[in-house]
Amino acid sequence: MEKHVVVIYPHPDDEAFGASGTITQFRQQGVPVTYLCGTLGEMGRNMGNPAFANRETLSEFRKQELIDACEVMDVELRMLGYRDKTLEFEERDEVAEHLKGILEEIEPSLVITHYPEHAVHPDHNAMGAAAIEAVKRIDESKRPKVWAQAISNNHLELLGEPDVVNNVRPVFKQKMQTIMAHRSQAQGVLGKMKDDPEAETDLEAIAMERLGTESFYTWKFD
Numbered sequence: 057m058e059k060h061v062v063v064i065y066p067h068p069d070d071e072a073f074g075a076s077g078t079i080t081q082f083r084q085q086g087v088p089v090t091y092l093c094g095t096l097g098e099m100g101r102n103m104g105n106p107a108f109a110n111r112e113t114l115s116e117f118r119k120q121e122l123i124d125a126c127e128v129m130d131v132e133l134r135m136l137g138y139r140d141k142t143l144e145f146e147e148r149d150e151v152a153e154h155l156k157g158i159l160e161e162i163e164p165s166l167v168i169t170h171y172p173e174h175a176v177h178p179d180h181n182a183m184g185a186a187a188i189e190a191v192k193r194i195d196e197s198k199r200p201k202v203w204a205q206a207i208s209n210n211h212l213e214l215l216g217e218p219d220v221v222n223n224v225r226p227v228f229k230q231k232m233q234t235i236m237a238h239r240s241q242a243q244g245v246l247g248k249m250k251d252d253p254e255a256e257t258d259l260e261a262i263a264m265e266r267l268g269t270e271s272f273y274t275w276k277f278d
């Protein structure tokens with residue numbers, strides 16, 4: 057059993073779509089989970105459907121959605137305060153040291169983050185790389201495992217099969233609640249998963265098909 061799990065992603069909702077089933081399963085086992093969320097996603101394009109946020113108010117909405125989502129998952133939340141869409145321009149070294157300090161305080165047994173270069177968005181790649189660098193700087197005897205999440209289209213081809221494959225359908229209700237807590241984002245992101253945008257398909261059914269499994273690669277430090 058894990059001692060403590062730390063999840064590191066740049067945007068509010070990355071955790072919901074990517075790992076909230078796994079997080080819920082850890083919480084059901086009584087494992088403490090902390091989410092280090094890099095930004096408030098304030099540069100996002102989704103403003104709700106129908107729109108209820110605008111460029112000025114989006115960060116406040118997303119902050120509250122993030123807090124609500126963490127309440128659904130029953131995890132501790134720490135907001136790191138970086139600016140959305142600029143993480144790739146932050147000094148990797150500084151972000152890694154910042155994360156290392158927090159990891160040394162929490163002493164997790166497992167860190168979940170994005171797989172650098174296989175996480176599609178520059179913020180995802182930058183945060184994943186900084187997280188892995190942070191873990192690498194921790195003395196080997198105290199170093200937590202890292203589960204890296206790849207979401208690029210060609211990751212299976214280039215990385216092979218992920219070694220951690222979690223079936224999260226048994227907790228899909230909670231996963232859906234976590235996703236829906238991100239009210240300004242949920243409809244927009246789920247809607248894009250429809251093959252036929254006109255089809256009257258149940259979003260939850262689409263989500264189950266696309267998000268019912270959460271996979272990770274155990275990072276190999278050399």
Ligand SMILES: [Zn+2]
Binds near residue numbers: 066067069070177180
């Ligand atoms: Zn994201």
